[in-house]
Amino acid sequence: MVDVTMKVNGKTVTKSVKGNMLMTEFLREELRLTGTHVGCDTSQCGACVIHVNGNAVKACTMFAGECAGAEVTTIEGMANKDGSLNVIQQAFQDHHGLQCGFCTPGMVMSASALLKENPKPSEAEIRHYLEGNICRCTGYHNIVKAILAASGQDVSAIAAE
Amino acid sequence: MYSFDFVRPATLDEAVAALAGEEAQALGGGQTLIPTLKQRLASPATLVSLGGIAALKGVSSSGGTLTVGGGTTHGTVAAEAASVYPALAKLAGNIGDPAVRNRGTIGGSLANNDPSACYPSAVLASNATVVTNTREIAADDYFQGLFTTALEPGEIITAVKFPVPQKAAYIKFEQPASRFALVGVFVAKGADGVRVAVTGASEGGVFRWSEAEAALSSNFSAGALDGLSASADGLINDLHGSAAYRAHLIGVLTKRAVAAAG
Ligand SMILES: Cc1cc2nc3c(=O)[nH]c(=O)nc-3n(C[C@H](O)[C@H](O)[C@H](O)COP(=O)(O)OP(=O)(O)OC[C@H]3O[C@@H](n4cnc5c(N)ncnc54)[C@H](O)[C@@H]3O)c2cc1C
Ligand code: FES
Ligand code: FES
Numbered sequence: 001m002v003d004v005t006m007k008v009n010g011k012t013v014t015k016s017v018k019g020n021m022l023m024t025e026f027l028r029e030e031l032r033l034t035g036t037h038v039g040c041d042t043s044q045c046g047a048c049v050i051h052v053n054g055n056a057v058k059a060c061t062m063f064a065g066e067c068a069g070a071e072v073t074t075i076e077g078m079a080n081k082d083g084s085l086n087v088i089q090q091a092f093q094d095h096h097g098l099q100c101g102f103c104t105p106g107m108v109m110s111a112s113a114l115l116k117e118n119p120k121p122s123e124a125e126i127r128h129y130l131e132g133n134i135c136r137c138t139g140y141h142n143i144v145k146a147i148l149a150a151s152g153q154d155v156s157a158i159a160a161e
Numbered sequence: 162m163y164s165f166d167f168v169r170p171a172t173l174d175e176a177v178a179a180l181a182g183e184e185a186q187a188l189g190g191g192q193t194l195i196p197t198l199k200q201r202l203a204s205p206a207t208l209v210s211l212g213g214i215a216a217l218k219g220v221s222s223s224g225g226t227l228t229v230g231g232g233t234t235h236g237t238v239a240a241e242a243a244s245v246y247p248a249l250a251k252l253a254g255n256i257g258d259p260a261v262r263n264r265g266t267i268g269g270s271l272a273n274n275d276p277s278a279c280y281p282s283a284v285l286a287s288n289a290t291v292v293t294n295t296r297e298i299a300a301d302d303y304f305q306g307l308f309t310t311a312l313e314p315g316e317i318i319t320a321v322k323f324p325v326p327q328k329a330a331y332i333k334f335e336q337p338a339s340r341f342a343l344v345g346v347f348v349a350k351g352a353d354g355v356r357v358a359v360t361g362a363s364e365g366g367v368f369r370w371s372e373a374e375a376a377l378s379s380n381f382s383a384g385a386l387d388g389l390s391a392s393a394d395g396l397i398n399d400l401h402g403s404a405a406y407r408a409h410l411i412g413v414l415t416k417r418a419v420a421a422a423g
Binding site for chain 2: 020046052056061114
């Protein structure tokens with residue numbers, strides 16, 4: 001067993017866990033934060049993207065023990081302080097950036113990492129950055145549109161699809 | 162996954178000691194090893210994370226040499242090597258996707274020596290030196306075939322020293338599903354001539370294309386490669402591409418890399 005202490009969405013948590021516990025299991029089963037989804041468990045789909053010390057990582061391909069001392073943010077930590085949707089989440093809703101919603105937590109976490117690095121990305125830059133996030137429903141168009149909108153760029157010329 | 166003990170030492174000495182134990186294995190970014198553990202293709206008794214060792218991380222340069230710590234992520238190399246060795250930074254910035262680049266490390270990639278990985282071509286073409294906790298290994302001696310290297314059990318890659326070439330470029334023809342190289346070619350023009358390293362193509366892993374090196378050393382231009390073709394002998398032949406197709410790509414990508422290196 002390993003003892004790990006980390007900050008998750010601003011709250012310090014300490015747990016004793018198995019050495020081979022993945023961050024997806026730690027979040028979903030130990031902390032009951034089930035917003036971090038597991039689509040593939042093979043680092044392909046990006047449904048499990050979280051931030052560790054501000055960097056986007058795939059929680060299915062990281063051990064909980066690696067997060068000792070880290071600041072972790074999950075989709076549950078993304079809303080505004082008053083509980084309303086943050087600007088990226090709201091843009092996904094406004095621009096129909098989701099259908100079944102399975103990929104959405106990972107998409108939002110990746111989008112927020114992108115906008116921190118590059119506050120006004122082009123459509124091509126958004127598509128390139130989302131290479132590790134797979135969506136089986138939307139065809140990506142409205143996800144890209146939502147991220148453009150969330151970054152304050154005009155999307156009126158882009159047709160809804 | 163089988164169960165194992167997980168330790169995360171803070172110093173290299175502690176990591177070396179932990180790796181001397183029975184069935185211990187190093188963990189870099191885990192982007193290759195964790196999938197391997199999930200498939201039960203590895204069963205270490207102890208996993209020794211190198212992630213807590215600050216001395217293994219970072220990029221520095223002095224006197225024409227770029228030194229990358231063995232535990233430095235692809236994302237950090239992409240950002241921090243860009244001004245000194247742009248071709249290397251660009252290679253690192255096109256490995257996998259952003260989340261993979263935030264975890265995967267140069268040491269892990271080189272220790273694994275996947276025949277389709279990007280970094281081995283940069284190390285071989287740049288004539289870099291792989292530095293471990295016990296010795297320095299020249300690139301030409303380091304790569305020893307498919308998933309095989311000169312590393313001894315328990316040896317840790319602490320850094321890689323790249324002599325920065327005058328001109329260099331890496332061109333990767335992506336296998337679209339995995340984004341690994343179907344074929345990738347790294348061309349570097351250094352003080353001692355031109356080196357051309359090819360990844361993704363050979364069943365024996367990364368290799369130098371010596372005919373192209375000779376042609377480019379006397380005339381560094383894409384035209385110098387006219388009429389040269391790589392042999393298809395020993396090249397990978399799979400559903401993504403035949404050996405002949407890969408041999409053709411080697412020629413095309415080498416020309417593109419020379420053109421991109423300028
Ligand atoms: C979706 C996806 C896409 C990818 N695309 C690409 C790509 O386009 N190109 C590419 O080149 N790679 C690609 N990779 C692989 C990626 O670069 C890995 O990060 C890399 O191969 C392994 O590095 P790691 O630090 O994650 O090592 P780990 O997975 O932790 O370890 C791999 C092996 O190296 C050993 N090891 C780790 N660190 C050291 C060290 N410092 N010294 C000695 N031994 C060590 C481990 O014991 C293990 O045997 C991809 C991976 C994924 C998941
Ligand atoms: S569940 Fe982690 S990438 Fe798919
Ligand atoms: S909305 Fe269904 S997978 Fe993306």
